[in-house]
Amino acid sequence: MGEFDLIARYFKRPVRQAVLGVGDDCALLQPRPGTQMAISSDMLVSGRHFFADVDPRTLGHKSLAVNLSDLAACGARPLAFTLALSLPEVNEPWLAAFAEGLLALAETHGCELVGGDTTAGPLNICITVFGEVPVVNGRSQALLRSGAQPGDDIYVSGNLGDARLALNTLLGQIDLPPELLASCRQRLETPTPRVALGQALRGVATAAIDVSDGLLGDLGHILENSGVGACIEADTAIKLVAAYPYNKGATGQFDLKLSTEQWRSLALAGGDDYELLFTAPASQRAAVAQAGQASQTPVTRIGQIRAEPGLLLVDSQGQTLPNHYASFDHFA
Incomplete structure (x- = not known):
């Protein structure tokens, strides 16, 4: 199975929120008026973040969950994500289970897979997630690390x-x-x-x-x-x-x-x-x-x-x- 067949079979899905998803050189997102984009990336490396024999369904879930957690900490609503995946081999049962766990959580949160990359190499998973936060009267409603006050x-x-x-x-x-x-x-x-x-x-x-x-x-x-x-x-x-x-x-x-x-x-x-x-x-x-x-x-x-x-x-x-x-x- 080639790279593009792999993407089409396991990761290409119709998009509902994005303007353009998997299949072009870039995805296209259109932020709603009165919002800001919140963006975060996380990498999971085999042997560092997870055991090599972990259930691929749970690995797919966690790969996206750790990024959604960053959006949560910002008070952002999830929109879309990209997936960069390095694989030591094309193991179709593994890929099917990984995609199932990944996309089930994505569906739960209305977060669409809109692009990414695949390559041969040690098992590494890198996700970039996109969300939005409202801007009210010119002021962002994003939660930051810098606002704590004495007495809080x-x-x-x-x-x-x-x-x-x-x-x-x-x-x-x-x-x-x-x-x-x-x-x-x-x-x-x-x-x-x-x-x-x-x-x-x-x-x-x-x-x-x-x-x-x-x-x-x-x-x-x-x-x-x-x-x-x-x-x-x-x-x-x-x-x-x-x-x-x-x-x-x-x-x-x-x-x-x-x-x-x-x-x-x-x-x-x-x-x-x-x-x-x-x-x-x-x-x-x-x-x-x-x-x-x-x-x-x-x-x-x-x-x-x-x-x-x-x-x-x-x-x-x-x-x-x-x-x-x-x-x-x-x-x-």
Whole structure:
């Protein structure tokens, strides 16, 4: 099968929002009046971002999900995406499953595949996604990393740490019971981009970012860009690890025998969560709750922005904790 036959069979679909999709040298997008384009790219590399034997359906899902998560953090509505795919060989069953997982998520979010490239080489997946955000009275409604203010509450959506728990198990570092591994592995391999929540937070949140490399590391980007500090309630964060009830056999089923320090590390520096981390004024607590309900996404307040620079961690008693949690860095 040749390159263009491969594209036509597995990735060419009619477009409804784009002016022109797959098949020309360029795709054509027409932004609606009163909107700005939001654009983001992510690359997934075999052996670095995923195991070589991962289910291709889940890989297709995650490849797009991590990009949609960036749009969510900007408060953008998904429009379209391009796919650059490097393949070691033309494996048709693999391609069919990958395309199925990819395009099913694309259909869910109304995000059209409009172009890209394929080549022979090590398995690499690069997606560029396009979205739109409204401009009201000349002002963009995009959520940025730079708007956090002293006194703002700090929130995170959904759960933390379960993806890292699955990864540690697959690497042989932890032993999970099969039913728990299955649920944690789902969080690792098929994350849920919080697109609806991101859009619901426009005009409510002051800053936002998606949690890809670890909660504290990604929060650090907000603090740096906003010129502020923060206080995080570490023991509130660890309760967001869905597997946490297994701590010390609390479920009566299995004892993971993880220390409090290990649970904190999962929640604060686990990575691959793809939840939204955002700030909002205390006066907007009702609006934040409403955004969570409208998007059917749980949100939890885990701290507060401070004027003093730096990141302070406290336990459930308000006692200061050492901050030695390092988030993921490809080149560290």
